[in-house]
Amino acid sequence: MSTPAIAANAYSSLARLTDPGAGGGLGKIAGGGESGGFSDMLKQAIGAVAETGRNSDAQTQTLATGKSNIVDVVTAVAETETAVSAMVSVRDKVVQAYEEIMRMPI
Numbered sequence: 001m002s003t004p005a006i007a008a009n010a011y012s013s014l015a016r017l018t019d020p021g022a023g024g025g026l027g028k029i030a031g032g033g034e035s036g037g038f039s040d041m042l043k044q045a046i047g048a049v050a051e052t053g054r055n056s057d058a059q060t061q062t063l064a065t066g067k068s069n070i071v072d073v074v075t076a077v078a079e080t081e082t083a084v085s086a087m088v089s090v091r092d093k094v095v096q097a098y099e100e101i102m103r104m105p106i
Helices: 004-018 025-029 038-064 070-103
Strands: none
């Protein structure tokens, strides 16, 4: 079972891995920084979720100024909710797999 501490550690590890200035990064893990590798795919997926969130924020701000339709805002928020939910589900599966590996006898 995952705990808040495990989730926080996973988030901090992910932040370190995706930071291009950190020195290590996912490029080394995924095979030396090859283009089209696992690290690029992960960065694109995280970037897509972040972009969806920014789009939702922008739609909300335009609604506050009266320049947007409520349907567009609700759609943008629903898309963001779906993207974040999918990302959290994948994160939970990764944490679960990690915990299972750690339980394996040596």
